[in-house]
Amino acid sequence: MKTIVVVGGGFAGLWAAAAAVRMAESLDRPVQVTLVNRDDQHSIRVRNYEEDLAATLVPLREVLDPIGVALQVGNVTDIDARARTVKIETKGGAISLPYDKLILASGSKLVRPQIANVDVCSFDIDTYGQARRLHEHIASLPARAPSAGQYTAVVVGSGATGVELACELPARLRAVAAAAADGRAGAAPPVRVVLVDSNARIAGHLGGAQAVIEQSCRDLGIELVPGATVQAVDANGLTLGDGTHIPTATVVWCAGMRASDLTACFEAERDVQGRLMVDAYMRVAGVGDVYAAGDVAHALIDGEHPSVMSCQHARPMGRYAGHNAVCELFGEPLLALNIDWYTNIIDLGPAGAVYSQGWDREVVAVGEQAKATKQVINCQRIYPPRHGNRADILEAAAPALQRPPVLKPISGA
16 A cells, blocks of 8 residues: 655645545545644644634544544654655654655744843744743733733734734733732733834835734834844843843744754755745655645745745645645646735734735735634634544545635624
């Protein structure tokens, strides 16, 4: 029996595995698909900025078991493309999985700069575990001895993740500060949220949405510090490159993403983010029998623009990689991925959201209307079927492109 190993259980990996099973079934050819992941959860990572994380984990077996995909929990330590084997460290020890086709979908990770103590004295929301750590930290603030910056949060990086988290934090901090005041029969301590970025403008690379984001942040009372670098971080606060010190108990790093280190296992071209160059079929250039999808892959998504590190591109890239891996195994024609549209919807907390389209990010909706569409995406569209129906899961894995989400009308409009 032919074997396909998928490394990574995120948006690209989950759908690559399902798409491979779907295509093998349509050809009536036996294929063993194994998905390797560091744990047994599919994380809806793009929701890690939210306060309630309860719905952001989907058990992988809930999706994989009904379609016959084997789940191997463990950390991949090496991939040998010549021997076509994947080495995995599991709780029971090291194992090696052979493959006929490999789909690398091990995602990306946050990379902090070389600043002393930054790993120890800052938080992030890159993973579910780190988002939980931040949540628990904020909840613990009232139990601390009063100090300067106790209810101040500094978010570093004004990409989508940084903006979305910053817009959530004023309300979260006010809630815990108010609880502290109730317990001590005094006035609520002051709350402060600061958004720092090294670029000349906050959210400067977000095109037409930038002005909306900047104004929304100001309306929420968020202090904006563009054109600033971070010089030092310690237990008492953060120091900027110009010497300005911001007392804070909470520094959240949201800048600097890089592809999984596993891309270095291959003698292949990579871009500045460490992503493997792939063709329109998701095949890694110059490496036989290896596909890549999601944040580890650099694809010209429409023949011109590089794919972005987002579930918007990871999901279809995974589906096409899984489909094509099976097609190549059995000599069937491959399908080229071409996505001729791009959207970007950024949650702005109580200020709603901003919905932009196209690579210039032209704003098409703001406020409640954009927020309603964002909720459809975050809470419905990007989730796999969860009722265990095999046919529905495989149908959702078809290499068909979803069009941009339709704007939901405002209630009463």
